[in-house]
Amino acid sequence: MVLRRVTLHQLRLLAALGQHMNMTRAAEGMHMTPSAFSIQIKQLADALGAPLHEQAGKKLFLTEAGHAGARAAREILARLDMLGQELAEMRGLERGELRLAMITTARYFATRLIGDFCRLHPGIELIMEVVNRDQMLERLAQNRDDLYIMGRIPKDMEVEAFAIAENPLVVVAAPDHPLCAARAIPPKSLENEPFLLREPGSGTRQAAERFFARNGIRPPARMTLGSDETIKQAAAAGLGLAILSRHVLTLELAGGLLRELDVQGFPIVGQWNVAHLKAKRLPPAATAFLEMLKRAQA
Structure with a gap:
C-alpha cells in the first residue's frame, strides 16, 4: 500500500x-x-x-x-524533530528553537532569564508552555519539550536536574488580619484559620499539607483555587490565609495589599530546578540555555 x-x-x-x-x-x-x-x-x-x-x-x-x-x-x-536538531547543529545558534515548559508559579522569575537568553540569541524561536504540575509531569513523561522548570523533581522518572533558584513559600493575609501584628506565630495558632489552597497535586499545596501534618494541625480549607492570581485576590479580600511563593507576591507585598505573616517554620525554602529526561538529546538552543543558567549560579 x-x-x-x-x-x-x-x-x-x-x-x-x-x-x-x-x-x-x-x-x-x-x-x-x-x-x-x-x-x-x-x-x-x-x-x-x-x-x-x-x-x-x-x-x-x-x-x-x-x-x-x-x-x-x-x-x-520524533525523527523529524531529530532532523531539525541536526540541521540546527549545522547552523549553530543563529537559528533553531527551544521548547520550554514551566510550572505556573515559575513564570514570575523565569521570564527574566528567558528574556536574557532571547536577547543573546535573537534567531532562536522559543516555544513555551505554562502548565500545572500534573500537566508538567505528563509532558515530561512524553518527552514533549526540551527543558522543564519545576519545583520538586519526580522520583519515578530518569531525570537530570539542576537547581537554579530558591523558592521561598510564605503565609500571607489581608493587611487588617489580627495575626499581622503578631510575631513568631506558633503553627497551632493557625488551627482554626481558613486557608485558600491550590489544587490537589500542586507543589505549593503539597508543601502546605506537609507543614500542617508535621505540626499536627488541620486548618479548614475555605477554597481550592487553580491559580496564584485568584488566591492572591481572595486573600486580599479577607477570605482566608494563603501559602504562596514569595516570587509571586512582589507587587502585593510592596503595595500593602497583602502582609507576610511571621509564622514559625516559614519561609519553607524549596528550589526551582531546570530538568530534562536523562536520555534526552538536547538541541543546541537548549544546551545554550542550560549553560546560561549554570553560569548565572556560578
Missing part, C-alpha cells in the same frame, strides 16, 4: 488522539474544533484503509490500526 495521501498534519492529529483518547481534548490540544479534527481523522482512516477508533459508550478506543498508526506517527514526528 502506498500512502500518498497521508499528511504530517494528520499524523500529528492521530498522535494527539492516541495521547488523549478523547476527541474533544485532542482537538483542543491542537487548537481545532472537534468537528474539523474528526474530519481529518476520518480522511486519514480512508487513506490508511482501516478505521482508527471506535466508541464504546462515552469512551473512545483506538483500533489495532489506530494503535499502529499512532505509534508510527510518534516515530515519524
